[in-house]
Amino acid sequence: MKFIVDEVHEGLTVGEFLKARGFSGRALRRLKREGKIFLNGEKVFASAKVTSGNIVEVDLSEESKIKPSYVPINILYEDEHIIVLNKQPGVVVHPTPFCRDGTIANGVMHYLNKKGKRGGFHPVNRLDRDTSGVLVIALNQYMHGFLQAHGRIEKIYVAVVEGSVKEERGVIEEKIGRKEESLIERRVTESGKKAVTHFKVLRRLKGYTVLEVKPLTGRTHQIRVHLSHLGHPVAGDTLYGGKNDKIKRQALHCAEMSFFYPLKGTRVAFKALLPLDMLSLMEEAGDSGAVFGSLDKEKAK
Known part of the structure; x- marks a missing residue:
């Protein structure tokens, strides 16, 4: 994801700029730890200063530890940051110690793997096992945090x-x-x-x-x-x-x-x-x- 720095944000650090763009402290810590912050194409620390016209880029790709397995999913919408489903009743959303397979999460990971994509699994809303309907899944922590907060x-x-x-x-x-x-x-x-x-x-x-x-x-x-x-x-x-x-x-x-x-x-x-x-x-x-x-x-x- 790329951002162009405007005059209003000139002089901030990269970390401050990304916080102003909606990144949570948790997401920023992960990006810093994994070296996924770039300024004008160069990997930088979050303490680097930005000026107007700079391009700040973050690599939001994630690797999920959730086991991929086929579970039918009805996709209403998808892009690089979210997948929206019409969840069927009778299926748990996220694996638990008592239900590690056959969940919506397993099905989404299977779907992403089949398409050669990577992503995390971060439900924006919660639906009980036997409740059906719209379920929004963020594929990275940034989008999950942004939608929850803003x-x-x-x-x-x-x-x-x-x-x-x-x-x-x-x-x-x-x-x-x-x-x-x-x-x-x-x-x-x-x-x-x-x-x-x-x-x-x-x-x-x-x-x-x-x-x-x-x-x-x-x-x-x-x-x-x-x-x-x-x-x-x-x-x-x-x-x-x-x-x-x-x-x-x-x-x-x-x-x-x-x-x-x-x-x-x-x-x-x-x-x-x-x-x-x-x-x-x-x-x-x-x-x-x-x-x-x-x-x-x-x-x-």
């Missing part, structure tokens, strides 16, 4: 919940923390961390309500916990009170994700089509598909 990320989910939600729209602002007797489950608790979720009704069906959900914070299981606390658990979400007789996983889908992308110099938005199991659930409950025509038919941008 991307102003916004996410829109579609959730099918049990029962009829009374309000047409609302805000759930309840703190969320870990449930004492569980390593996985979360709950609403005053000792937890601030969590805010906006929702509005998209469609009322027989026994279900379809919601558009916008989380303003990123707590673990936030949407699932908040909707369960509202008295309307996500269909299929047995961990938080939902029934799985009509769908075998939580009916929760990240339908859209948008953020400021420095390579484009503007905000970008990516949309993921609703999966068949959620469409089938809604159709069985009386949905005609009209409300979701744009989601079903529009190609992800």
Whole structure:
């Protein structure tokens, strides 16, 4: 990645200049340690001074230690810095001590290797195993750090919940923390961390309500916990009170994700089509598909 120094930044060190361009301290330390910083084509220390018109270049390529193996991935967009997927349900995003293979990470590494490319695996957003939808993967630490710090990320989910939600729209602002007797489950608790979720009704069906959900914070299981606390658990979400007789996983889908992308110099938005199991659930409950025509038919941008 190359940057041209302007007059505003003249006199800074290379390190200071790169920090001004959004590089995190961690990313800078790695670049310095690996000798991947260049000024006008010459390898330099981060303490070197820059002047107007200089070209600062950094080598952002990474080697991942994640084992490549074939896992189907549905790519919505890709360039040298990010890959955007429509993640399928039932697949873990990142390897764990209990699940080292068969993850999205293994599949992305296999895909990159097959194309002769290198890259790290840095998820910008988190999706549970059984949640589907837009998943953005940064291929280097710089882009991951930039999007987390400066991307102003916004996410829109579609959730099918049990029962009829009374309000047409609302805000759930309840703190969320870990449930004492569980390593996985979360709950609403005053000792937890601030969590805010906006929702509005998209469609009322027989026994279900379809919601558009916008989380303003990123707590673990936030949407699932908040909707369960509202008295309307996500269909299929047995961990938080939902029934799985009509769908075998939580009916929760990240339908859209948008953020400021420095390579484009503007905000970008990516949309993921609703999966068949959620469409089938809604159709069985009386949905005609009209409300979701744009989601079903529009190609992800």
